[in-house]
Amino acid sequence: MGIKKPKYKSISTYLKAESISEIKHEFENGEILAMSGGSINHGILCGNIYSEIRKGLKDNTSDCKVFGSEIRIHIKENNSIVYPDAMVICGALEVSDEDKNAVKNPVLIVEVLSKSTANYDRGDKFYKYRQLTSFKEYLLINQDKKVVEIFLKNEDQRWEIIRISEQNEYVTLQSIDVRIRMDDLYKNISL
16 A cells, blocks of 8 residues: 655645635645644743844844744745744845745744744754854743743854843843843743
């Protein structure tokens, strides 16, 4: 008995389905994958990081813009379209040729980790993001404990990791020159 191969979809098929779907899906090299729902802590952290980055960018009069989880990233090198929890683009916005609602030049990408997505966000999704030439910094926020990890591309094009877990510390986002107090990031979170 033969094994059935999955039917692969085109990006245009994905975009047509996504435009009428009530839930978000990501596109990975011909496969359409449903995204899981978020928790209350996930939603609060997404809101907190968005507002703190926005406030920080406003304070430093930068040409960078912060985007929430509604905007997709098209990673042509992986034939993927994904939704980050937040991202920052500096300078001109580069929109995908295939998807007018997807960008392709984030500098900073943010993911809020859950037990079900942590391995994907640290592994395959981080690999995908690293194909973007503009990508310099990756912020992972744990929703179950006060722990933040920052992956930063150094001058040698190697990734360094910084882990922050003290309440009175700051999350310093070097790629956009923004500092956020851990207490502000985790405000209204019940752990």
